[in-house]
Structure formats: structure tokens, C-alpha cells
Amino acid sequence: MQDELECSRSTAARTIEHMRDHLGAPIDYDRARNGYFLRPTDNGPWELPGLWFNASELHALLAAHELLANVQPGLFDEALAPLKGRIEKLLQSRRGGSREIGRRVRLLRMATRRVEPEHFRTVADALVTRRRLRLVYHGRGRDEVTEREVSPQRLVHYRDNWYLDAWDHGKRALRSFAVERIRTVRKLDRAARDIADARLDAHQSAAYGIFGGRPRRVAVLRFTPERARWVAEEIWHPEQRAGWLNDGYYELRVPYADPRELILDISRYGADVEVVGPASLRRAVYHHLLAAAKQYERSKKTAPKHRLGAKSSVGPSRRTGAQRESVPAVGSP
Numbered sequence: 001m002q003d004e005l006e007c008s009r010s011t012a013a014r015t016i017e018h019m020r021d022h023l024g025a026p027i028d029y030d031r032a033r034n035g036y037f038l039r040p041t042d043n044g045p046w047e048l049p050g051l052w053f054n055a056s057e058l059h060a061l062l063a064a065h066e067l068l069a070n071v072q073p074g075l076f077d078e079a080l081a082p083l084k085g086r087i088e089k090l091l092q093s094r095r096g097g098s099r100e101i102g103r104r105v106r107l108l109r110m111a112t113r114r115v116e117p118e119h120f121r122t123v124a125d126a127l128v129t130r131r132r133l134r135l136v137y138h139g140r141g142r143d144e145v146t147e148r149e150v151s152p153q154r155l156v157h158y159r160d161n162w163y164l165d166a167w168d169h170g171k172r173a174l175r176s177f178a179v180e181r182i183r184t185v186r187k188l189d190r191a192a193r194d195i196a197d198a199r200l201d202a203h204q205s206a207a208y209g210i211f212g213g214r215p216r217r218v219a220v221l222r223f224t225p226e227r228a229r230w231v232a233e234e235i236w237h238p239e240q241r242a243g244w245l246n247d248g249y250y251e252l253r254v255p256y257a258d259p260r261e262l263i264l265d266i267s268r269y270g271a272d273v274e275v276v277g278p279a280s281l282r283r284a285v286y287h288h289l290l291a292a293a294k295q296y297e298r299s300k301k302t303a304p305k306h307r308l309g310a311k312s313s314v315g316p317s318r319r320t321g322a323q324r325e326s327v328p329a330v331g332s333p
Contacts, residue, residue, distance in 0.1 A: 025038065110160060112160040113161050120179060122185045126192070130194070132188040133166070135185040150167060152166045162178075219275065221266065223251075225249060236252065259280075259281055267289060
């Protein structure tokens, strides 16, 4: 035991004592053989009590378990069955088993958009067999439908939704496509163009959010002391720079290329953040918030008046068990 654990004799003795006295291990000493052994129990071989996962292990295992539990019947049922069994057994090896972990730990998803299974399978098949795709795509930004020939490079799961990074042969550039916006897709009998991993990594992670590309600007955001307590522990981008200011405010610098997603993320903090620069981003956020305020100004004249204490369906709500908790809208009077 000393050689195996690379420890002293006293440490080995204390380990045996701890296992026997605190973990309930049925350890006995065999004088004739001059060694310790585990005594059989009524429930079979004794095992160490369940150990807890760290945060990343728990999230990965529960996410895999949930995804496999909800996977649609298909060609990979036979291949996935052993994987399901392994994850189930691994979760059960922890104290309380997978059922108890499932009750006590939840993964909440938000704004997941439905993907057509057949489209996803075609995209995935072309991705691994390195074939081009012909797809009809509806872009949300311009609300237009286009036909594209692309070489798929990577599938990206981002904010609970799937995106395809591909080389667009018409645009002669890398583009990201939301998989659920694909109207039709067909695999072509033409070899896909391969893009170097370093270039793909730069496209995906150099700038902010799902809109890849080389960063052209750096957003400078100043958060109030109250909101800074949360934001200071968040990672918005791998290359971000941040620091506390003398007045208790928190300044965050984030590189970006396309401002659309960044504007939405900034706007959700309302009056708790100010865009210091660049001027173009500051104007864009200002006009975005101004348009939102005007929306409420217009609705004042037509919105129904509610008596104090009356039930209202305005604003989101969260249901927990038999209770319903109302969540007020941000900035509501």
C-alpha cells in the first residue's frame, strides 16, 4: 500500500482507519496472511460511497444524459444504447443514483429553436463525409430567401441552438448559418473545400458572439457598481479586458465585428450600463433603447388599466411546483 500510494506507513494506517471508521468499509486483518482484506457484505462487494462531480463534469454528464434520453429514433439507436447505459451507470455510481441527481440538479434551456431532423442529418452527413451542400436559406436579418452552395466546416452549438460554419462558394467567404433557417438541403457529389482549423478558430472566437470574423472595433462598456457585482465574474469574450474604476464602476472591453448580438446583450442591462465607445456602437444602442421606450409611450394610450391587486397577464412568469411567481418587466413602473 505504501508503494502503490507513495505514502508513509503512518499515512497508510490512517487511511485504513478512516475507511473503516468513517466510510464503513468492512476491512479485516488476516493475521495468517499478514494483510488486510474487504469482507463480503449482504449486498455484494463493498464500494466507496458516491463522490460528487465537479461543475464541468456534472454539466457535461447531465447534458449528455438528457440529450440521449430525448434523441429521436434513428439509424444510431444500436450504437447509442451502450453509451446511454454507460452514462446511466456512471450517474448511478454517485450517492443517490441518477434519479436523485436528476431531481436535485436541473439544466434549464431557453429560446431553443426547433431544427428539422432530416435537415440536421443531411448537414451532419455532408460534414463528416466532406461533401458540399446545396441549400435554400431564409436569412432573418434581411428576411430574404437565397440559394447557396457551401462546403460545411463545423457544427456549432451556441446558446442552445445549432449553427453551421461553412465556406460559401458564391460569397467566397466563411459564413455562419442557423440550421433551423434551412428550408431545403441536398448533399452534392462534389468534394467540400477544407478550411484550416486555425482560420476556423479565428472566425469563430476572434470577435464577439455568433457573428464571426476579424474584430474591427472594441466595445468599451461601463457598468454601475450594483450591476458590476455580477458582470465582474462573467466572461463575455476570451480576449476581453476589464477592471474596476475608482468610483466603483466596472469597465469591460470586448472585441467585436458585427454589433447586432452585442447590442441585444448590452440592452438587457438597461440603465446599469453605458457604452463609452466607439461612437457608432453608442449611437446604435441609444437608438435601440429609444425605439423601445417609444414603443411603451405609444402603448400608454391603448393599454388597459389594471386595478391595484388585480390579476394581470402582462409580463413573464415562473412556475415552481403549485406556486406561480410573477416576474415584473425590467423598468416597469
